[in-house]
Amino acid sequence: MVELTTAELHGALEDSALNSMNFLNEVAGHYPDAIQLAAGRPYEEFFDVADIHRYLRLFCRHLSEKLGFPDEQVRRTVFQYGRTKGVIHDLVATNLALDEGVAVDPESIVVTVGCQEAIFLVLRALRTDERDLLLAVSPTYVGLTGAARLVDLPVRPVASGEHGIDLDDLVRGIRQARAAGRRPRACYVMPDFANPSGMSMDLPARRRLLEVAGDENILLLEDNPYGLFHGDAERLPTLKAMDESRQVVYLGSFAKSVLPGVRVGYVVADQRVAAADGTVGLLADQLSKIKSMLTVNTAPIAQAVVGGKLVEQNCSLAKANTRERAVYAGNLRRVLDGLAQRFPHAANGSAEVSWTAPAGGFFVVVTVPFVVDDSLLERSARDYGVLWTPMRHFYDDGAAVRALRLSCSTVTATEIDAGLDRLAALVGDELRRIQATAELL
Ligand SMILES: Cc1ncc(COP(=O)(O)O)c(C=O)c1O
Secondary structure, eight states, X not given: OOOOOGGGSOGGGGSHHHXXXXXXXXXXXXXXXXXXXXXXXXXXXXXXXXXXXXXXXXXXXXXXXXXXXXXXXXXXXXHXXXXXXXXXXXXXXXXXXXXXXXXXXXXXXXXXXXXXXXXXXXXXXXXXXXXXXXXEEESOOHHHHHHHHHTTOOEEEEEOTTTSSOHHHHHHHHHHHHHTTOEEEEEEEOOSSOTTTOOOOOHHHHHHHHHHHHHHTOEEEEEOXXXXXXXXXXXXXXXXXXXXXXXXXXXXXXXXXXXXXXXXXXXXXXXXXXXXXXXXXXHHHHHHHHHHHHTSSOOHHHHHHHHHHHXXXXXXXXXXXXXXXXXXXXXXXXXXXXXXXXXXXXXXXXXXXXXXXXXXXXXXXXXXXXXXXXXXXXXXXIIIOEEOEEGGGGOSSOOOOOEEEEEOSSOOHHHHHHHHHHHHHHHHHHHHHHHHHHHHO
């Protein structure tokens, strides 16, 4: 029998970023009765199996009646291997025009297996040799860090500052990297209700970021799975909507706005790419080559489900998610009010426990005066019956972090109340433990 060691496999496989999602899923699996304030999953109560059949029918009818496909072409589109860049690109382009005010050629869209594949395709394409470097606002989505590891692309963290990105730190990072002979290729950002921080960039910050990216000649990778869930706040234009010089690669996900089980996302890559033979095409076409060797194409049946939903909703998912937006906004308010009730001293200005107050999205970050690590999470799940995410998973340096992320997306009001009671019990016990230790010293 052949026995391998991880030293004989890709170095990333020993990296904590690649263990992160599995570890968190495992803890949740071990404690199924624990209240789920960890997962950034969409609310399940509105899902109905019957919808899937209706979406499939609607998409097939769209192909035959709207696009005039004969029966065999409808069958082939849904049953067969298909176009690598996808079969719902026109609908996605219309969706982007309606919901985001983004006008793009459908040919610049690659429909992917979730946004996660889109991230991977872009990083794979940008990483040419060991000089390349990615910048990313820190803390950042662990799926970005893991994908970067897999393509051997180092990530230089950029401070988030007060406005979602510290532009001075971004410029410093770019210049330091260049001075050291590195090639900063892009900066990964989530301007709307970032995962995990919940922070958003205001309009001036978005404008300045585009200017800096232009001046410094780097791409921006804009990831936007939470933009539709803006609570009562006014929606701000995406960077892509403000992008006049094709500086922004836009990463989209249907996981929260349609359903995660289809695993469908997309990337808008309208950057022009000159080939060695002098022809000029789109970055999307280069990404499509990578995709053809990774997943061949995104399952057409999954695309048809999303396509059917888009057809049913006249391509606007903003309106289609009115109920969901209200649920998430209500849950977020309940979490924030619930924290204030349970940690009144914090609300009165004590620095013991504090938290962010995002206007929308799924996430709240709670800062505490003790280290929050995986063993505390296990203890929380086992002894207190509540799951959350240690913020350590969203930093790349392995340093101890005194904060945790709460997600409010997949729970009911009653579960939020019980979950926060349990979290308060855990925090109270930890605070008493710290105090007792201090008194002993
Ligand atoms: C910021 C961010 N980007 C990308 C993804 C992955 O999206 P998808 O499920 O479409 O692959 C997630 C999932 O939670 C996310 O939070």
